[in-house]
Amino acid sequence: MSAPYWLPPHQPDWFPDVEEALRDPDGLLAIGGDLSLTRLLSAYRHGIFPWYSDAQPILWWSPNPRSVLFPEELKIARSLRKTLKKERYQITFDTAFSDVVQQCAEPRVDEYGTWITDEMQQAYQRLHEAGYAHSVEAWYQNKLVGGLYGVALGKVFFGESMFARMTDASKVAFVTLVAHLRQWDFQLIDCQVETAHLNSLGARTIPRREFTRYLNDYCAPLVAEHWTTDLQWIRLLQETGRTDF
Secondary structure, three states: OOOOEEEOOOOOOOOOOHHHOOEOOEOEEEEEOOOOHHHHHHHHHOOOEEOOOOOOOOEEEOOOOEEEEOHHHOOOOHHHHHHHHHOOOEEEEOOOHHHHHHHHHOOOOOOOOOOOOHHHHHHHHHHHHOOOEEEEEEEEOOEEEEEEEEEEEOOEEEEEEEEEOOOOHHHHHHHHHHHHHHHOOOOEEEEEOOOHHHHHOOOEEEOHHHHHHHHHHHOOOOOOOOOOOOOHHHHHHHHOOOOOO
């Protein structure tokens, strides 16, 4: 038997070895199963994530190479530094999770449909209620204009999606998140697949085997103990002009 594997419904925490994933399409490992809390946590723990459309069964992926960002390697462009100093956006954590996911699900320009199906939205809402999924929101004049969401396990944050309705809104949310993750001793941010947008922020690709070794060292199904909505120290960094975060 070879990939893609059919996931048995009676084994919600089982996945095949990620090294058996297909090369074409890159990373396709398994089909089926469900989006239960147990299965999703097991998937992230092993470097696997769901990605599919309404017309498809659930598809599970583990691409090679893997796009990641080490928090200490964050890059902030000069224009973004100026935006940060202006404090144009108010940044909050976990105050509008479902709204962020819904905004991320909206089709992009020149795209039709979305991979963040209703089923996916409900599944990540359950992860959020269980304390594993988190959102970062960017507000302008009390309106949600950007943000992102993902899953935190151990010392790893698995980014899922982001959106922006105003210039740099999602980037400011992301930079704020990375600053918090550094304070909390997070070791790795999973960006899943390479994009020019993420590369501009310091993301790079590493072999899948190296990625899974990081997960073995740093990833455990634990709630991020230090997740907080208190941004006083972020504001202090901005007020003192520090840009090394």
